[in-house]
Structures are given as structure tokens and as C-alpha cells.
Amino acid sequence: MARGPKRPVTVHTIAEHVGVSAAAVSTVLANRHVERRLAPETVERIRKAVQELGYVPNMAGRRLRVQSSATRQIDLAILTSFEAPLPLVSQVLHALQQAVDAQTSSHTRYAVSIEMFHAGHLQEKPGLLDAHRYHGVILTNTLADDDDFLARARLPYPVVVIGRRIPTCCCVLETPGFVGQRSAEVLLDAGCRQPAVLHGRLLTQATAERVTAFRRAVMARLGREPTVLESERLQPAAASAALQGYFAGGGRCDGLFTVTDSLAVGAYHAIQRSGRKIPDDVAVVGVGDFELAEFFTPPLSTVAGANEAMVAEAVPLLFRLLRGEKNVPQEVLVVPPVYLRASTQRLKRPRKEAGS
């Protein structure tokens, strides 16, 4: 009841309620009533009112008063979707925090915050269009709907987008087509004749690109489409279930491309549970965004995983925008590193294909 939607409880509300001045309330809130000689009984009454009225301090007011003269605070945010895998966000966070630590001085302080939205519903995120929340933002893991929203509504602060191309923002992304094409080549070169691709139901621009380019490349070399498998979510369990379902229905495949690394974890599980061997029965190629690929049994070949490189580009870009530089590139393309490991190195030599 004390929290009516009317107006927030301020120190003045409390002061009025108790019958003292706002200064007295502030003094008590800061626990400085002893040095400022407030009567213990008054302190108690103020404390009680604070509690009863449900006072919540207004940090903007405090900050304005307290820190103003010297430090200036710069608020940066990482915007990501709930549904997205976390390693990328972690990498961005680490890189940003490190940059921020380097730039922090006695008169400039940074605050890095992470904000999450539901994939595809970025526009429902409250406060996104307010000019008073962030100095700058790194945005990642968006879906097509979010993209549309961003293209329409210009955000009132500098934005760097990772993994997606958006006309109105500064973007960092993997070279389009590269990953899909390369993964197809790796599988086909290993002798696969029945390649498949496994992706999550929600496709980001990057993962959609990977799938499309893979299909195109397989089509070009084999003259037919690869199998396309869809996992409900990106978690290993979902991926495993999707693949097990495919095998159970008599599906076949001798080479698999998984478009994110969490899918590869589940795929290994399903393949090995079905009695198939990697790489001899099924070669697997995936994405090495997280450091795990090397530790799979057998070690996973990866054709993507430009996260580190993208983050390394994105963070300095954000600072350039913050500084108000004019000639900041609108788009930075990154070529992911390729690691060939045991998961695609078959003991039996690939049979020569007709027409190759």
C-alpha cells in the first residue's frame, strides 16, 4: 500500500511524515547521525518511517549530488538474448571489462552492464529507446525480427552489433558464406556422401548463413541437397534428441556439420550412443567458439569460431564511436580460423567420386 503508483517516496516524503527536514532523513540514511548529533529518538522515528513507507533511494539523485564534481560515469551495456549461448557474451564481457579497466581513471569511471531480451522481441525491451540509460551498447544474438526493429528505430546511443548486418549500425560479423562453404568442403573431402547439417530452431543471421552456404556448397559438389536437421533448442540434450530421432526413423548420414558448438556436444552423444564411430561412420565438423572442441573424444574439427576475433574488433569500435570519431567503419568482416582435428580424419581413404 505504501507503494502506490502515484509518486515515489523521497526523502521529503519521509521528512514530512516524521515532521523533520529532508536533511535529517538524509543524515540518517547515510548513517551519519552520530557525528551530526541527531537525537536518538529522532533517528528511530526516521528509521521507522523509511521502513514503513518503503523508501527506495533514487540513485540518479545521489550520483548527481555526490560524484558530480570529479568523476564522470560512463554506462556501457551488452545486450543479448536469453535464448543465446553464453560463451560469446562472456567473451564480450571480459574484453569490455578489460578495455574499461584500462581506460578508467580518477575522473572517468565505467559501468558495464548486461541486459537480456527475449530473442525476436527486442522491441519489447523497456527503456531501449531512452537516451538516459546507456552511453553505448554492444548488441549480439539478435533474430530477424530484432533486426527489422533496429533498422527502423535508431537507438539514441552508439551501438556495435556482433554477428549480424544491420544497415544503421556499426557491425562486426564473420565473412558471409565462408563457414558453410568450408565445412561442406571438409566433410566432402573426407569422403562423405550423405552430409547433414544440424541447427537450432531459432536461427540467427550468422547461423542461417552457415546453413544456407553449406546447402549451396553440397548442392554444387554432389548435385543434391544435404539433410537438414533441426534441434528444438541449442542445448546438448535437445541436439542429441533431434539426432536420435533421425537415426531411429532410419535416417542416414556419414558427415555432420553442427552450426553451434553446444549442438556438437549433443551430436557426439547421439552418434556414439547409436553405435556409430566418429569419424569413420560419421565425420563431424563444428564450431570452436568455446575452448571445448579440442577436448572432445575424438577432438572436433572446427571451421568457425570467430568469436574471439569479432570481440577483439567490436570493443575498440565501440570506444571509437564513444569518442565521436567520424570515420568509423560501418562493417568489419572477420575470417574464422579453421582447425582440422580427428573428427574428420578418416582412416579409410575417401573413395574417389565420379566426376571429380
Place this chain on the structure above:
Amino acid sequence: MARGPKRPVTVHTIAEHVGVSAAAVSTVLANRHVERRLAPETVERIRKAVQELGYVPNMAGRRLRVQSSATRQIDLAILTSFEAPLPLVSQVLHALQQAVDAQTSSHTRYAVSIEMFHAGHLQEKPGLLDAHRYHGVILTNTLADDDDFLARARLPYPVVVIGRRIPTCCCVLETPGFVGQRSAEVLLDAGCRQPAVLHGRLLTQATAERVTAFRRAVMARLGREPTVLESERLQPAAASAALQGYFAGGGRCDGLFTVTDSLAVGAYHAIQRSGRKIPDDVAVVGVGDFELAEFFTPPLSTVAGANEAMVAEAVPLLFRLLRGEKNVPQEVLVVPPVYLRASTQRLKRPRKEAGS
């Protein structure tokens, strides 16, 4: 040069520089010069000055003015160390964000931020003692030095600590001794006679407890200490290196407890590379904080991994503190779930020990 340490550039600075009023500058910054009929030439001059003087908006000022009447913003933070593994932080973030989404209304908005410090150097984190940064904080992955600091300096806002017991704060932690004891039992029951424990060089209170309790339990049952192996860092690569070093030096072990799950990834790698089989040559028991344990080959038995449960306790606790509730528990103990999987289920029956 425009950024002298004297005083920040404000709208007034710019106004004076251009020879207009602060209101005009504000109008231009908000891109409302058309509807407010500023002369295009004036707009241009203001824009130029903004650029030249390196204006950085003061968000506190903006927020104070703009959002005051209706919304109040509540700033929450997750404080964690750079060196810590990320899954826990991710879980906290998700849980907090979900709680926050549920509580957000037209007149209350939350901002969740993540702040990182260097393990053991929490007190060097600037702004931690300021009362004007956070309404509340969830703190995790601290080391002993950070603990001392927290016990001395009371933070001027509600704090919930995860995984550590600190006298002055509200804490959520796994039941002390449980994990170490239980993991020892699991290995010994599987017939291990040469148990070992692998931990990272930096020990948090929780991991230190696990190691100690494990040693105590092994001592009690076997009458001798287990081998204690230390990995430089928590990453799989470091864990693998530590174990390979031990094997290379002729070290033996037939049962291993890894105190974090990333260490288990490296341990599997090293064990299998050395030609040993899990669980027959070496049984392994670990921690299931991250959903991966089930997908190891063979699936990893876990005796810890109370992260989810701890997070589920910590988040509501923070909100209770924020609401100013009086009878909030000082300490919540959580019992981790135990999952016995293939990594500790040997085909050969354990030999009966003398005296059991």
C-alpha cells in the same frame, strides 16, 4: 585536450562556447531542433561544439530529470571475479533477470549489471563503497582476501554472497563438508585404493572445503592421505597438463575427484591420452554445475553442483533484503544433488577391503 581533469563538459559549457542557452544545446542533443524551430545554422554550430569539446552526457542528470515522475530505477549488480568460471555467473544472471522481469512494472524498472574484480583484490574495485551505485548486489567467486575485506568494510547496500560464509552478509552456500565426504565415499565404494583430488591453484572457500573434507574422509577410511594435485588454472588445458605431468612422473591413481567441472574435462583428456580407461583404471567423480557431465564419455558422476539450488535461494533473498525485511536468514545451506553415472561404475567388483 578538451578533456582536462578540471570539470566535465556540460550543456552549459557548450552553450557558453557557442553563445546560446543550455536549453538550445539540450534541444539539439535530443534531435528535437526541428519541432522546436532552432535555426539550422545554430544547430550546426552546436553540433560542432559538442564534437570539439568532447561532450559526454551525464546520465544521472538526464535520468533525474526525465524518468523521475513515473518510473524508479533499481540497480542490481552481480559481482564476480575475472578468474572465475562463468557458468555460475550466467546462472545468476538468468535467474536475476527472470525475477526482475517479473517485478518490472510501469513504475519500477530494474537494471542488472555485471561487475568484475580480480580475485583476491576486491577491495581495489573502485566505487564499491559508494552508496550511490547499487541498490543491491549478489557477490560470488571471492577468495579469502576478499572475505577479510568484506568482513571489515560493511557495504552500504544489501549483499547476498554465494558460496562463501561471511559474518556480516547474507550467505548461501553448499553444506560444508558434504561434497568432499561424499565424493570420497563414491570413489572408495567403487573400490579405489589410490584416490587423488585435483584442484585449481586459487581456492575459493567452497573448493577448499571440498578438498579438505575429501582428505579427511579418505584418511578416515584408508588411514592415509589422498594424492593432492594442483592445476595452475581451472581451464581444461591446465588440468590436463597437471595430470599428464603426474602420470609422466610415475604417479599413480585409480580414483580422481575434480573439484570443478572444467577440471574434469581436462582430466578425462589426460587419463584417456595416457591409455587408461575410465572407470576401470581410474574412476572419476566431479561437479555437475554445468550441464555437461551427462555428455562426457563415459558420463561423469557428480557429487556437487548446487549452483542451481544456490541461485534459486540467493535471488529471492536479495529481493527480501531490498524490501527491507527484517528477519532474513543470515545463512542458507544447500545440499547438492548426487548423480552416479558410468564414470564410477566399474565392471570388476571392488575388492573387499581389510577391516570393512
Place this chain on the structure above:
DNA sequence: ACGTTCAGCTAAATCCTTTTAGCTATTTCG
């Protein structure tokens, strides 16, 4: 010539908190 409209701008209020200087009434001291 005078009222009206409009372009182009400004003064001042407001948001909330904290701190400084200072006020009043009471007590203490000489």
C-alpha cells in the same frame, strides 16, 4: 499604423539527494 502570427531563442522550474552554514533553545561555566 496596428494587431497578429511566427521564427528563434531563453529563463526558470523541476527531478532527488547531500552537505554546508547557520539558527534556536538549552546547558554550562566564570
Place this chain on the structure above:
DNA sequence: CGAAATAGCTAAAAGGATTTAGCTGAACGT
């Protein structure tokens, strides 16, 4: 008793940005 000290409190300013109401001068209409 008068002066000084003290306890206990308050008024007011400051901090930065935004917005509302309103001002000035020029153009326009009659």
C-alpha cells in the same frame, strides 16, 4: 547573571539535463 558552548535541528545551494512558458523582433495582413 551574562557569555560561551553545545545539542539538535533546518534552510538553501549545488549538481546536470530537460521542458514549459514566454519573450523579442520581424514579417504579414488589413
